[in-house]
Amino acid sequence: MKTLRYSLLGLAVLLAAGCGNEPLRRVDALAQTPAPLDMPIHSARQALASAPICCDAIDAFPFQPLPANFSGNVTLDSSAPAYDFKTGKSFFRAFALPRDSKSFEIRLYSQAGDTVLAPSVMLLDSRLRMTRLLDADDFTYVPAEGMKGDSLDARLRVDRLYLDNPGNEQYLVIFASERDSNGQTTLQHPAKAYAKALGNEPPSIPDPVAQHSPVGVIKMVLIEDRVAGQEANTYVPAYSIGGEMGNQLPSTPAPAVLPETQAYYRQGIDAALASKDLERALRLADEAARIGDSEARAYLLERIQIK
Secondary structure, three states: OHHHHHHHHHHHHHHHHHHOOOOOOOEEEEEEOOOOHHOHHHHHHHHHHHOOEEEOOHHHOOEOOOOOOEEEEEOOOOOOOOOEEOOEEEOEEEEEEEOOOEEEEEEEEEEOOOOEEEOEEEEEEOOOOOOEEEEEHHHHEEEEEEOEOOOEEEEEEEEEOOOOOOOOOOEEEEOOOOOHHHOOOOOHHHHHHHHHOOOOOOOOOOOEEEEEEEOEEEEEEEEEOOOOOOOOOOOOOOOOOOOOOOOOOOOOOOOOOOOHHHHHHHHHHHHHHHEEEEEEHHHHHHHHHHHOOOOHHHHHHHHHOHH
């Protein structure tokens, strides 16, 4: 009866609110959940504890190539490999990002039901150096709306301004930290969503709670820029974790910048100044500085003074 009640409420919300804009297609995450979301917490943790470690290091991960404009579910469960990350043992999925595409956005929706996976996402460059790290704090709970179920959502951009730049982010790993797997997320009750859709006062009833689990399903969508070379203000360059993402890299110094990477940014700064786009030149100098090019800002200042 509980499942039937949630299904009817979910259908009512769908009819009242209309279709959502996001590509996650589930009517009600509390009523219709993929198999991992139905796995009891103790079973999920036992499965993780008994899973063998797949690899000695990240460079041995089974990276699966992702096509541009990919859209599909990523499942972390006992069918996925396991690895002992610095944040604890976890199931994971590893992907090789499109290399020859335009810049693109990645949208992630960790689907919530009785349980939810609170993800971490690691991006790496061509030499498998970590460039960005997102944890559960970088994911936002978004209540069910239309055909989109409850989920923990995040968006990030990947730059392809220079396709053969060795500093480009080329790999993505989805996993979960031990800390985040022991938490919980309070969901919005379907009856409250129904009331809000009708413009009524939500009823005073308890909201369901999704326990964090080491297994789960994440909808992943890649969206290419429509114009080649297009950039977005939300792009976070390599080694810039901090204020932008709300977390920190491990306390290890960034490796030396390759001469060809330095040349890319010099050329970009020159091109931006030639087109009188000072804002872009400043952004490129800032990005170069963040990946370890300590002379980038001085180079920009010198070029401005020359002009």
